[in-house]
Amino acid sequence: MIKKHLAGVLQVAVALWFCAFVPARGASTASNEIVVTAAREPVERWETPSHVRVISGDELRGYPSSSLPDALERVAGVNVSSVAGNPATAEVSMRGFGENGHGRVLVLVDGVRWNRPDMASVNWLALPAGEVDRVEVVHGAESALYGDHAVGGVINIVTRRPGERPGLELDMQAGSYGLASARAAYSGVAGDFGWSVNGMWYSSEGWRDRTACESAAGGAGAAFDFSDFVQSEARAWISRVEYEIPGPLTLEQAAEDPRKAGSPDDSASANYCSADGVLRAELADGMRLDVGVGAGRKDMENDMASWLSFADIRQETLSLTPRLTRTVGIGVETRLLAGVDVYLDQLDVDYYGEPARSARMGGASLTRETVGGYLRGETRVSAWKVGAGGRIERAGLDADMSAPGAAGGAVTQDESAWDVSAVRQFGESARVYAKVGRVYRYPFVDEQVSYVGFGTDRVYRDLKAEEGMQYEAGVEGRLGRACEASLALFQLDMKDEIAWNGVEMRNENMDRTTRRGLEADVSVRIADCTTLRAGCALMDAEFTDGPSEGADVPLAPRQKTTVELNVLLPGGMECIPSLVWVGKSRYGGDYANAAGWLDGYCVASVHVRHRPAKMKGCEVFVSAENVLDEEYSSVGYVDWQGVEYVYPAPGRIFRAGLNCRF
Template sequence: MKTFRIAPAVALATLPFAPVASADTAMLDHVLVTATRRAISADQALPPVVVIDRAEIERSNAIDVAELLRYQAGIEIARNGGPGQVTSAFIRGANSTHTLVLVDGVKINPGTAGGAALQNITPEMVERIEIVKGPRSSLYGSEAIGGVINIITRRASGAAELGAHVQAGRYGLRGAGARAATQGERFGAGISATGVRTDGFPTFRDSSDDRGFENDTVNAWVRAGLGAVEVEASHWQAEGNTEYADFFRAPQDQDFENRMTRVRAAWQGRDWRSALTVARVIDHIEQGELAFDPDDFVRTERDLVDWQNDLDFIPGLELTAGLSLSREETSGRSFGTPLEDLPGAGRADRDEDAAYLQAGFELGAQRFVAAGRHTDHSAFGGVNTWNLEWGTALGSDWSVAAGLGRGFRAPGTSDLYAFGGNPALEPEISRSLDLGLKYQPHPDHELALALFHTEIDDLIEFFDPDGFTGPLPGQNENIGDARIRGAELGWRARLGAWRVDTDLLLQQPEDRNTGAQLLRRAERVLTAQVVRPLGAHELGLQMLASGERRDFGDVRLAGYVLVNLAAKLELGRHWTLRARLENLLDQDYELVDGYNTAGRGLYASLAYSY
């Protein structure tokens, strides 16, 4: 089901809960790659890690990845309306721009403003999602303050695989997809495609016009082994159209395109593994025919090169060293005004070069991990980030871990050059501390407690000393400070055929200058998942209870409770029917002030696999 280990957060991996994948399997740990950039078993991880595996993805019947994430401990989702609308993810109270999103290890966050387009990623393309909480800038660079979400696309698990599915649900949801893949000893390849359409519902609560969403996604890959070298090329692409309403409730629409193309060559010797990754990422939004100004657009094009080396020459010492180069170009127009770094240029270029080093070693029952990175950024110069972690067993049932970390977020080109732009901006800097304790008296029962404290300095905020009344407009400044303190308590158990996973988040996300609660983040969130296999079939319950949140204008958003029911019915050897009753209580709630959310609805899918 999910792997979640509440333990120290601030560095690279935690004491993860073992996943519950099926009724007749033990709770075995996943193999993780995001926490330390090298494959490790979950019981070696030190910071908090969540793994959403393929079984949980299929059980959810979710329309996008954001819906999968919102039921995971420590992750809060805000959405400006229905499917396809702007979506934000907050990890442990940090800003949404402090969440780094990767697809197959490649950063897809846009270089302009805002977070990655989670609403455009279809779960059908995803094998698993690894989430590491706390700063990971020492390994991944900018944005990795709250945590890292690594979306790993599907590959082949057998010699030959064929699959197809159709889905339907409330708000005119309909979709279909197919996939084919093969994996041999030296060669593998696969391709999958899916299309989703929904009529949606009104964006605003005081509007009556349904706003729809279209998304067509393709994922293709090929892998070949050439002696000691393995080469893989992959391409993921999502494109479509999102209808929405502007602040005046007028109907608008925009076309989107998200692409990630990657080539990876890996060589493995006895004590040295080396991997070179070259990737290109495109994030493009263009206003459609209904828009106020159809010439408006925003575009990010990024080329990345990463060379990673895992060195195990010294027994007991694991070293990872690498170089990372990024060349990024952003461009855009908003209400006819270009996003630009020079008058008339209409684009902004940013370079980021970095070197990173990580060391992990064990002394008896104690495990240590230290990582550091120096990043040279064309916008502001150099910045150093690091992580330090320690963990140990306390007898046969208890374990403890602790971590410290420093992260950063580089100012986006919208911060630097759009309205209020300030080319002199410095990066936002975080400092985090984590302490985690786990008690596991039996393989099928586990309690975990994590305490965390994060301070973020030099947050970029718009400032106008004249309050919009002076002759000159204000500009963005590094004047904000935030502090997030909290605790996570998790319980995972297998009670006969029942599997239970519950997590409670208690946090204080506050503005250090004013003491106000940070926007769209609750102080209390409870999640629970219960699964009951019935032979080859399955029943499940999913629950999310969120406390009161604050929005712009000091508006208070009421707390809410969501309950979903899910069922799986095996129709013979190759056919599976899945159904989900979402928002069983028909809760009327808001994630963003004035915007609609989905009511009670039934969603179903029929899948064929061979």
């Protein structure tokens, strides 16, 4: 299947490339701020037809956490939650997607997909925050370029190029509830060869009972420039995480003691390893070829005693992602991009009825082959930069079920996406943009196939891929370096969204939904020593037909506001108070809105860091998160009997640490 469809998309890509083979000239860039996600290559942020928020390395170092979800939590329009109470399993959602919203956000590391084919979230502790150069958050769909997952947004985590910053780095911190972490990294360069190694350890007993988590991770990278025209990079990561799962509490239990555990014996552990590389070659003036390859593996043990489910999961992924970029001059500068994405995912599951795993009850072997080809062109029309792109993709899933009476089989789904955009810049002071396009998402493999036992193992061939239309327009302006503001308005019409039906005990396609909203960001330099950054996202997500017409989409907060003040104090000190205010939402599973509201919450934190003059390259910090000890839950569900359950979030937590660069 892969060979057949790969040949087809390659023929289309090569044909269009030859059409573009005319004398070309290079592109100029007027800004130092670069993003790569919106166009799969370096593009000036103001030229992207999307609402983009870039978290710089300086901002990341201003946060006290060892994980990236805490930094993303401070971005309006990005919602972060965790039912296990640890950063390793945090789920990140965007644009009003609630249940399993992380499946509608594409997470990339240096442009390489980190999303897994099943419903498990990204292991955020596998990548230490100290290794990150910046995080690019693109709000809105990018299905035409990336395909699966890229419906609510794209998050690209950009690490430092090996050898870019030679030297030794040491980070360590300790905090409340047994929190401790340490990181060491070393990077060097020798001529055209750069390299880096790093390692990190994280441990916490957790705020709630049964939320302990421990993780160890390591990585290595290498970069080599064969010439001025050919460069290469390769990275490898390995990690292990072990964590307890506290389970939910009823509202009465949470009011009595929010720190107690609802499930006393649930836990999980996983080993991860991955490697990826890219070769970049300038084939001619204005023509570049990028070839990316990747491989990953996850071995996981799930012990869910509360469900009498004990499973061993083995998952492997292979990827090949070549693309060709051509910048041509046909009166005006035009850029053409053609590429192919090939993914092969293998997932094997064995499940048992007791933790000793002495008697296998069943299992499944799932193989998914995904092949997609995409094309995009951008050119200048008067003062406007206009672009159009499209993607075709086929996903084939084959399931072999081993439980008695289980029915395996194969499912093939064909999808397509397209978008049209326009951007108008007014010098360096303002820009406007508009974008419209078709989006889609394939079902997770464990949405398409049930393999949990209890007589329900089967392939759901009637489960369709999610499809929709996105409409977006925005404006952004800046006043020198003193003030910068942006506003985006959007609407996303979806059909066949997938959600769990607790009565039928299976995943089903839902009725049509519409999401309308706005996202705004502002950064103001109040004085030489004080900067204010604030963001606001308003969301109206509702069903537009069927029995739930007019009802709110569950777990989609109506608003989120973030405020952060950065104050430079004498003596090398810096104080960063912040506020995150999230509005109310409907409980998960409450499609008829028959239950009450999951309350909103407001979390205030304060972070102070100091760079001692006698300790060059070092920084000490102290912080208080949720300093007012707000009691809240970012996740809650209603069961089939109408009982409301919540997962209480951590209360007040203190941290202190030391970061050194030599």
